[in-house]
Amino acid sequence: MVATVEGGEPLSAADEAMEPDGRVRQVEAACAARGLNLTPARRRALEILVAAGRPLGAYDVLAALQRDGVAQQPPAAYRALDFLTAHGFAHKLRTRNAYVACEHPGAAHEAAFVLCRRCGRVVETALAPERATLARLVAGSGFTVEQVVVEAQGLCPDCRTAGTA
Ligand SMILES: [Zn+2]
Ligand SMILES: [Zn+2]
Numbered sequence: 001m002v003a004t005v006e007g008g009e010p011l012s013a014a015d016e017a018m019e020p021d022g023r024v025r026q027v028e029a030a031c032a033a034r035g036l037n038l039t040p041a042r043r044r045a046l047e048i049l050v051a052a053g054r055p056l057g058a059y060d061v062l063a064a065l066q067r068d069g070v071a072q073q074p075p076a077a078y079r080a081l082d083f084l085t086a087h088g089f090a091h092k093l094r095t096r097n098a099y100v101a102c103e104h105p106g107a108a109h110e111a112a113f114v115l116c117r118r119c120g121r122v123v124e125t126a127l128a129p130e131r132a133t134l135a136r137l138v139a140g141s142g143f144t145v146e147q148v149v150v151e152a153q154g155l156c157p158d159c160r161t162a163g164t165a
Contacts (some may be wrong), residue, residue: 023050027089027105036087041071045080046101049090054120055098093122095151100124112150118159 024047031038038046048064049056062077071077081099084090089105092098093113102111103124110131114123135145155163 023101023105030087030089030105034087036083039080041065041076041080042083044068044070045077046084046089049084049099049101052101055093055096055100055115055122057096057098061099091124093151094149095153110148112152114152114154116156116159117153118155118163121156121158123156 024043027046028038028043030036044065045061048061052060058074058077058081061081062071062074065071065077065080071080081090081092084101085092085099088102088109090099090101091111091113093100093115096115100113100122112125112130114125116122130150131145131148134148138145
């Protein structure tokens with residue numbers, strides 16, 4: 001459930017006042033509950049994405065992992081990112097070829113994003129209605145919708161204000 005709070009930041013109820021550490025702890029709990037192995041490289045990759053607060057390319061994540069001595073080779077970074085995205089702890093932005101930490105990890109979901117074209121800020125929102133709509137629209141074609149990627153581009157409130165000045 002996504003609610004819009006003051007300032008235009010969509011947050012789920014569970015996310016309110018959540019600190020970066022809280023998100024990592026949420027993923028730890030989800031991994032424990034689902035029997036997933038949150039290796040040091042996977043955990044560090046998540047921490048890097050959460051701390052960045054913006055989309056990062058795989059090589060940015062690799063550089064940070066190398067700096068920390070957690071992983072040395074690109075495949076290690078990709079494997080860590082694959083794990084995070086496969087389990088809904090992070091998402092890949094197709095239009096940017098970059099990764100962001102999920103804003104409400106732990107719940108199985110598909111994500112939709114609004115990206116600011118000026119500062120690169122990203123806001124995640126829930127997608128369920130669009131998927132249902134698309135599935136209905138293509139019903140006659142015989143296709144089954146397995147995945148929907150929604151990445152809307154625009155201006156965040158800060159950049160919109162700056163643009164009018
Ligand atoms: Zn998400
Ligand atoms: Zn912006």
